[in-house]
Amino acid sequence: MSDFVLGVAGVRALDTRLERAGLLELAMEAAGRAVAQAVQAAAPVGRVLLLAGGGANGADAYVAARWLHAEGREVTVLGLAAKPALARANRARLRAVGVSPAPLTPASLGRALKDRPALVVDGLLGTGFVPPLRPETARLLALLNASGLPLLSIDLPSGLEAGAATLPEGCVRAALTVTFGGAKPALIYGPAAHAAGEVQVAELGVPANWVAAQALASRPSDAEIAARLPVRFPDAHKGTAGTVWIVGGHPGTVGAPVLSGLGALRAGAGLVTVHSAEDDVAALAVQQAPELMARIHPSLQELDALVQGGKRPDALALGMGLGPQAAQWARMALAWNIPAVIDADALQPDLAGAGHAGVVWTPHPGEAARLLGVPTPQVTRDPIGAARSLQENFGGVVVLKGGPTTVADAAGVYVPCGGHPGMASAGMGDTLSGVIAALLGQGLSALDAALCGVRLHARAGELAGAQHGYGLSASDLSAQLGAAWRSLAAS
Numbered sequence: 491m492s493d494f495v496l497g498v499a500g501v502r503a504l505d506t507r508l509e510r511a512g513l514l515e516l517a518m519e520a521a522g523r524a525v526a527q528a529v530q531a532a533a534p535v536g537r538v539l540l541l542a543g544g545g546a547n548g549a550d551a552y553v554a555a556r557w558l559h560a561e562g563r564e565v566t567v568l569g570l571a572a573k574p575a576l577a578r579a580n581r582a583r584l585r586a587v588g589v590s591p592a593p594l595t596p597a598s599l600g601r602a603l604k605d606r607p608a609l610v611v612d613g614l615l616g617t618g619f620v621p622p623l624r625p626e627t628a629r630l631l632a633l634l635n636a637s638g639l640p641l642l643s644i645d646l647p648s649g650l651e652a653g654a655a656t657l658p659e660g661c662v663r664a665a666l667t668v669t670f671g672g673a674k675p676a677l678i679y680g681p682a683a684h685a686a687g688e689v690q691v692a693e694l695g696v697p698a699n700w701v702a703a704q705a706l707a708s709r710p711s712d713a714e715i716a717a718r719l720p721v722r723f724p725d726a727h728k729g730t731a732g733t734v735w736i737v738g739g740h741p742g743t744v745g746a747p748v749l750s751g752l753g754a755l756r757a758g759a760g761l762v763t764v765h766s767a768e769d770d771v772a773a774l775a776v777q778q779a780p781e782l783m784a785r786i787h788p789s790l791q792e793l794d795a796l797v798q799g800g801k802r803p804d805a806l807a808l809g810m811g812l813g814p815q816a817a818q819w820a821r822m823a824l825a826w827n828i829p830a831v832i833d834a835d836a837l838q839p840d841l842a843g844a845g846h847a848g849v850v851w852t853p854h855p856g857e858a859a860r861l862l863g864v865p866t867p868q869v870t871r872d873p874i875g876a877a878r879s880l881q882e883n884f885g886g887v888v889v890l891k892g893g894p895t896t897v898a899d900a901a902g903v904y905v906p907c908g909g910h911p912g913m914a915s916a917g918m919g920d921t922l923s924g925v926i927a928a929l930l931g932q933g934l935s936a937l938d939a940a941l942c943g944v945r946l947h948a949r950a951g952e953l954a955g956a957q958h959g960y961g962l963s964a965s966d967l968s969a970q971l972g973a974a975w976r977s978l979a980a981s
Contacts, residue, residue: 493691493709494672495874495905497653500704501617504671505546507700517694518546518576521670522553524692525644528668529558529609532642536608541594541630542569543614543648545577550644551613552580552591559589566602568594570614596629603637610634610641612662615648617674621658623649628660635663643667646674647685654871655680668692671701673709678894678905679873706874707896707903712981715906715945719979720758720932731760732931735806736924737790737819738834739766743811746834746920748775749964750810751782753924756971757946759931762924763803765793778965790819797826805829805930807923809836817841824849829930829939833923837861842883849886850926850940854919858890874903887936889926891919895944899937906941908948910955910962917964922947925971942978949974 496504508514529538540555542548548569555565569591572578581591592598603610612634614627623631631649634641641664646652649661652674665687669677676682677689694701702708722731734754738747747764748771754762763783764775772784787793808823809816809832816835821844823830829848832841837857845851851861858876859866861884869876870892877890877898890896893911897904926943934942950970954962 493711494701494705495678495707495709496672496674496701496704497706498617500706501652501671503704504696504700508696513696515576517696518549518580519553520695521550521644521692522580523557524670525550525554525611525642525668526557526561528666528690529554529611529642530561530563532666533609533640537564537566537605538609538611539602539607540565540567540611541599541614542567542572542577542581542591543616544570544573545616545618546574547613547616547644548572549574549577549580551611552577552584554611554613554644555589556580556584556587559584559587565589566607567591568598568602570594594630596626596633599630599633603633603639607639610637610639612641612643612648612664616645617652619649619651621649621651623658623660631660631662640665643686645669646676650676650682650685652676655682655873656871657681657685661685663687666690670694672705675706675872675874679892680870707905709905709907710941712907712945712978715941716978716981718934718938718942719975720929720934722758728760731758732805732928732933733761733803734759734763734924734927734931735793735803736762736764736810736927737766737793737806737808737823738810738812739764739768739771740811740813740835741768743813744768744770744774745917746811747771748778748782749917749920749968750807750924750927751775752779752965752968753921753971754807754928754931755779755781755924756968757925757928757943758975759928762928765790791822794822797828802826802828803931805831805927807831807833807927809833810920810923812836829936831923831927831930833919839863843885845885847886848930848936849884850889850930850936851880851884851886852889852891852919852923852926853880854891874905877903887940889922889940889944891922895948897937897940897944904941906945906948908945908952910948910951912955912958912960912962913948913951913967915962915964918947918951918967921964921968946971946974946978949978953977
């Protein structure tokens with residue numbers, strides 16, 4: 491079953507629906523209990539300090555404190571003035587069972603931290619927070635971060651902006667975040683995610699379709715992605731396993747199309763031919779993998795003649811190291827209406843509207859910014875919004891590369907899991923283009939090829955990273971694609 495990514499508007503809409511159904515209080519009870527269970531697992535003994543803000547996060551903290559007290563834990567609760575009725579009600583219930591919250595101030599927090607609790611629960615600010623911090627709140631968060639104590643944040647670390655991947659100054663640095671219904675963008679993207687620590691998604695006891703209806707994106711499980719992988723029967727042969735063309739290479743970038751070709755081979759393509767106007771590509775292709783075929787052309791216009799003459803591949807990847815004429819050749823290839831991956835140099839703004847349903851566009855954030863005509867930080871701050879805008883402008887399927895990668899088609903946005911920090915090296919995107927092209931060549935739709943390709947690539951990175959650490963090359967990753975396929979298929 492998919493997990494979901496919820497933005498601020500989605501959280502508010504879900505809360506409104508729960509309130510209308512008379513379920514908001516039950517959902518809050520489930521949230522607080524999930525926090526208490528996470529506390530018990532993270533710090534089974536010792537006193538727990540819980541900090542309750544004035545809103546819904548504070549209410550969750552009061553519920554968690556009541557459950558912990560009921561299970562025999564020693565709890566200290568410091569709270570701000572409660573505003574919502576449910577927050578006031580849950581504070582009163584906590585008092586009714588014998589725990590009286592004390593006012594939360596920098597002085598009271600400083601005294602409580604000096605007692606060195608086993609764990610501090612941060613229930614101060616939630617999804618409604620928009621920077622900057624108020625001065626007194628900033629002092630509270632500074633005390634928390636300076637304490638060196640393990641911190642568990644409710645829903646997201648206080649001071650983070652739920653929908654942004656940026657890391658605001660002064661936000662809480664949590665060891666664990668228990669979030670509800672689905673991860674928030676700040677918990678999975680960019681520097682913001684660094685502040686969240688381990689992220690656990692707790693269910694609220696509401697129908698999954700209610701959450702799905704408000705989600706910015708879904709996070710498909712490995713089992714869901716594995717179900718999309720192509721199935722090959724015993725009578726398969728190289729002609730039925732997909733013929734793939736790799737079109738790329740330019741002086742100084744001859745390795746890019748070869749890496750793409752290696753990715754295509756390892757992802758199961760039956761026949762892979764690298765087409766280039768650069769002589770050195772052929773020699774490198776044979777050196778790296780004799781199974782790769784290479785054809786050098788005085789002009790890539792010759793490819794159009796081949797296609798018009800009936801020699802059509804099942805799929806192609808174009809743009810890797812292709813140089814300044816890449817957009818021209820991409821427009822030519824798009825007119826063939828063949829399943830295609832458009833990558834790297836071929837990702838140019840003037841191709842908007844030239845695509846078709848079988849195209850997969852694979853920009854990294856800098857290329858995405860060029861396509862959208864915006865600064866790169868605007869893309870990295872909101873990858874889901876950027877992927878959606880790219881898809882609306884260019885059609886087909888968009889694979890916005892990053893950690894994590896975001897996939898968008900006309901029907902929705904998807905955030906496959908996984909990967910390894912060692913994948914931050916040259917050539918990884920070239921390899922991915924070949925993997926996706928191979929899956930297109932084996933008959934997968936553009937969306938299925940993108941989702942399977944991204945996850946296979948990430949899983950191969952995980953396996954290669956376990957062996958090589960951060961010294962991970964694209965060739966190392968290609969060598970693990972077969973094991974990654976087996977691992978994913980077994981999910």
